[in-house]
Amino acid sequence: MLPSLARFCHRRRWTVLTVWLLILAGCAAVATVARPTFSESGPVPGSPTATAAQVLQRAGLSAYGGEQALLVVAAEAGVGDPRVRRTVQDLLAQVDRQVPDVAVAGPYDDDGGHRIAPDGTVAYAEISFAERSTDDLERDAAVIRAAAREAATVADPVLGLQVEVGGGEHLAEEGDFSTEAVGLLAAVVILLVAFGSVLAMLLPIGTALFGVGTGVSLVLALALWVTMPAFVIPATTMVAIGIGIDYALFIVTRYREGLRAGLDPTAATVAAMGTAGRAVFVAGLTVVTSLAGLLLFDLAVVRSLAIGLATGVLAVLAATATLLPALLGIVGRHVDRLRLPYTRTADDGPAQEVDLARAGDPVRGGRWSRYAGAVQRRPVLAVAGSLAVLALLSAPVLDLRLGFADAGNRSTEDTTRRAFDLIAQGFGPGANGPLLLVADSPGNAAGVLTGLADRLADDPHVAVVSPVLPAAGGDVALLTVQPATGPQDERTADLVHRLRDTVIPGGTTATVYVTGPTAAVVDFADYTRARLPVMVGAVLLLSFLLLTVLLRAPLVALKAVLVNLLSIGAAYGLIVAVFQWGWGLGLIGREGTGPVEAWVPMTMFVLIFGLSMDYEVFLLSRVREEYRRTGDNSLAVRHGLAATARVITAAAAIMIVVFGGFAFGDDPSLQVMGLGLAAGILIDATLVRLVLVPATMQLLGERNWWQPGWLARVLPARHR
Structure with missing residues (x-):
């Protein structure tokens, strides 16, 4: 099918x-016309946080279950100074007027004394948003930031x-750092x-670029019907930039080999699509198949990510299947025109290594052939050494x-970082991740929470308990x-579990939910941790x-x-090691260690697994x-590695710079995923693909190609 499609596109x-x-x-x-809006998916379905959100909505308190902003004020004169007080109250009134559907609770309210730090230099106001799209939230945040800057600017410098x-x-x-542009520029240099x-x-x-532009536009259009978070784009x-360049690189390399072998442009295009093109499409379908594993998660944010990436x-x-053959037809034999100075001639390169290998002794077929021969002569040492290195690199995962x-x-x-530091300085680290207890008890909800508040006040892991707010x-x-600990601290997650499992059931028979952003993170992490093994098994x-x-x-x-599993x-x-332990964290401009983003491991798994399969x-x-041509396993491994090593190395380098560029961006989630994907591809294209794979294939020998009789009968004869 692919060769026929390639011939048609080449001619037309x-x-x-x-x-x-x-x-x-x-x-x-x-x-562009549709202008889709993006939105987070909310809490995990069926979780205590999700149930609490329903209770709050029923009681008319939905703003308390949504996103929350803090207006943090610090003053050398003290926040109790009448001039500071007047400035803050005017600012909060302005926010209440300009931002719709918010609940504003200030430090100078009758019950707001707990929002003033004990030393009197820091205070904060809580701005609770009712449910809204990401676009609306970002727009409202810009309004609040502008009002805050204006208030600080016009205040008396004293x-x-x-x-x-x-x-x-x-x-x-x-930020204004374009990770996509940097990755694309680096890919140009590598190519x-x-x-x-x-x-x-x-x-x-x-x-x-054609594929990425079309794909991203389709995702934007899909966002009209499918709820998607903003980071999907x-x-x-x-992913599309890295994959698109890699896939085309494989086919263009095979096309150039065909031209050097004496084929005309049409025949070279058809041959390239029938060999490299077929491998590319199986690899692409493997990526899509891996992404389908994310659909096993009953989370809108994860499913929409899978849909966006697959699109x-x-x-x-x-x-790759249609446009690239057409472009090859346009350039024809001129594919090597506009050569750079001091580069090798068109007769050099990977194809020469393969032709020499086919012509005689494979050890003389080029440096990659000689390298493969060295690995094959000591396969046990190569396997043992590479497995030891992979095990060492994987060891930190036990602390995930x-x-x-x-x-x-x-x-x-x-400004959010400065606000975070001021809150921790004035109120303690736990003030940046408070928990919200919601009691659902007809006629006696306030009494239930008052009793719990007395017990929690004596808990060493609780710093402050605020007054009860009845609906x-x-x-x-x-x-x-x-x-008493920060939102990323493991002891805070332990407190959430202990409140739910022990403290609340032991203190009251009423229904009390532990919710809030920190509790929602705990729910998400618990859910993904439980579902991850199921997804991994299905994808494998x-x-x-x-x-x-x-x-x-x-x-x-x-x-x-199995070897792809090792690279993951x-x-x-x-x-x-980087994001939890802090090894080299400053090199990517990130400050402070913490847990790994809860959605990243599952997304990393399907992407690294799928992309590693590209090279595999x-x-x-x-x-x-080569095995079908020669019938010799050792020779086939050596020739295959010699023919593909250089282009796989170039393709992996492109993936690494494209993904690695995101590690230097502003989005914390994409920082983790970008660095993880770059590392996975680097390990796979070097240690796995150049050492472990040829060594294991040498050890297995002819058993590599064993095929049970029933499989031979089931599969189409033309592929045997």
Whole structure:
């Protein structure tokens, strides 16, 4: 199918290019006109936080269950100074007028004394938002930040007034660092080095940009019907750029080999799509299959992420299958024009290594052939050494904790970070992650919480217990509990579990829920931790079946699944060492250690597993070709590695710089995922692909290609 499609697109090259231009323009226009809004998915379905939100909504207190901002004020003259008091009250009144559907609780209210620090230099007001989209929340946050800046600017300098806005990631100030642009620029440089030709470089870049532009536009359009968080767009862009360039790189490399072997442009295009193109599409389907594993999570945020990423990957695959053959038809034999000075001629490169290997002794077939021979001569040492290194890199994963970054991890240039520090300085670390107890007891909710408040006041892990806030009617009441530790501290999560499992059941028979942003993080982490093994098992099984069908070799497919699992474990270990232990954390501009973002491990797993399969499929498909040609396993492994090592190295380098660029961005979640993906690809393309895979295939020998009789009868004969 792919060769026939390639031949058609090659011959109708200008028509195909025109159609793609129209598709891209149309998708962009729809996405621009539609102007979708993004929204977080809310608490985990069925969790105590979700049930508490329903109770609050029923009692008319829904603002207390949503996102919360803090207006934090510090004054050298003291927050009790009448001038400071008047400035803060005017500011809160302005916020109440300009921002719809908020509940504002200030430090100077009758019951607001607990919002003033004991030393009198810091105070805060709570601004609780009713449920709203991410776009609306960010717009309202901008209004609050502007009002806070104005209040601090016009105040008397003698007061030493500082006003900051604290809260979640949507209240943070956006940076102007473009991680996508940096990654794309680095990919251009790598392609120029790999190809030595400007025109050859433009083919993967152009194909990827068409696919990414179409994919992202489709995701924006899908956001009209599917609730999506805002980070889906940069995540889709990150993955689609890396995959799009890599896939086109594999095919363009095979096309150039065909030209050097004497094929005409049409035949070279068809041959490239029938070999590298087939491997690329199996790899792409493996990525999509892996992403489907995220659908096992009953979380809208995770499912929408899977839909967005899969849409981006499928758009890139479509561009690779149709647009790239058309572009190859346009450039024809001129693919190596506009060569850079001091680069090798078109007759050099990976193809020469393969041709020499086929012509005679593979050890003389180039440096990659000689390298493969060295690994094959000592396969036991290579396997043992690589497994030891992978085990060492994976060891930190035993300390993996799930949670979410908070303002304490942001730069001190961000107002939310400064607010976070002021709150911790004035009220203690737990004030940045208070817990909200919601009592649901007809006619006696306030009494229930009053009794609990007396018990919690003596708890050493509780710093402050605020006054009980009853709702109209008396059936629902609220109690704010400030832990003695910060929101990312493991002891705070332990406190949430202890309140739910021991303290509340032992103190009252009424229904009391522990909720709030910190408790919601605990619920999310517990849910993902419980579901992660199920998703991993499903993805492993589906990938094994897909590779078995492609390679007709169950042992090779099983080995591929297991070694990819090792590279993922090593990537997990690295993010624990960096983000939890703080090793090298300052190098990426992040401050403060903490748990790993709760949604990142599952997303990292499916992406690293799927992307690692790209290189596995590309390498093993070539090894399989060589084995069918020669019937010699050792020779096939050596020739396959020699033919693919350079292009896989270039492809991995592109992935690493594209993903690694996000580690230097402003989004804490994408920092973790970007660094984790870059590390996973680096480990897979070096230690796994260049050492472990050829060594294990050497040890297995002819058993690599064992095929049970029933499988041979089931699979189509043309692929045997």
